[in-house]
Amino acid sequence: MPSGRTHEAINLTFFAGLAAGYAYAKSQGLTQEFETLLSPQTVTLFSLSYLVGSFLVTPDLDLAENNVRAKRHWGLLGLLWVPYGTMFNHRGMSHTWILGPLTRLVYMAVVGLALAYAITFLAPYFGYQVQFQAQLSSNWQELALGALLGYYLSQWLHLIADGIAPDHGRKRRKASRPPSTKPNKN
Ligand SMILES: [Zn+2]
Numbered sequence: 462m463p464s465g466r467t468h469e470a471i472n473l474t475f476f477a478g479l480a481a482g483y484a485y486a487k488s489q490g491l492t493q494e495f496e497t498l499l500s501p502q503t504v505t506l507f508s509l510s511y512l513v514g515s516f517l518v519t520p521d522l523d524l525a526e527n528n529v530r531a532k533r534h535w536g537l538l539g540l541l542w543v544p545y546g547t548m549f550n551h552r553g554m555s556h557t558w559i560l561g562p563l564t565r566l567v568y569m570a571v572v573g574l575a576l577a578y579a580i581t582f583l584a585p586y587f588g589y590q591v592q593f594q595a596q597l598s599s600n601w602q603e604l605a606l607g608a609l610l611g612y613y614l615s616q617w618l619h620l621i622a623d624g625i626a627p628d629h630g631r632k633r634r635k636a637s638r639p640p641s642t643k644p645n646k647n
Contacts (some may be wrong), residue, residue, distance in 0.1 A: 506608045
């Protein structure tokens with residue numbers, strides 16, 4: 462099983478290949494057809510989510526109750542991932558192709574909302590007034606798709622490097638093995 466550092470190297474190499482391919486396609490005028498889909502904003506968001514998924518939000522956060530590389534990249538905020546690590550067995554549901562990456566998105570949304578709520582609730586005691594406002598830009602669908610694609614692609618590369626097939630989830634349910642032990646190899 463590749464170490465955290467190896468996973469990052471694999472993901473970065475693939476990203477460099479993608480970027481080179483994109484630059485080449487652009488220079489040949491091949492991207493023009495997809496101009497609306499490949500707006501600079503979407504491409505930027507895709508790249509950002511891919512990098513976030515490669516360094517900060519990886520499947521191996523299921524080991525966050527120990528000391529894992531992705532958790533260390535968060536600094537002190539890495540502590541926020543400890544409950545995720547205790548909830549998920551290493552290479553269990555966290556390492557499935559569709560649900561696995563989704564568990565981390567949902568987890569971040571829940572933790573983010575809880576933090577936002579705590580901040581708005583506590584700020585007045587310190588003499589501050591905080592308000593969170595969401596504003597959707599008109600092309601939010603393409604942006605969301607770009608972000609999701611970038612994130613999922615980074616997760617899938619991790620799973621491929623781990624040697625995990627897309628039907629991992631189904632196999633797991635069928636076998637219903639006892640919870641795996643948790644080696645800390647990262
Ligand atoms: Zn892994």
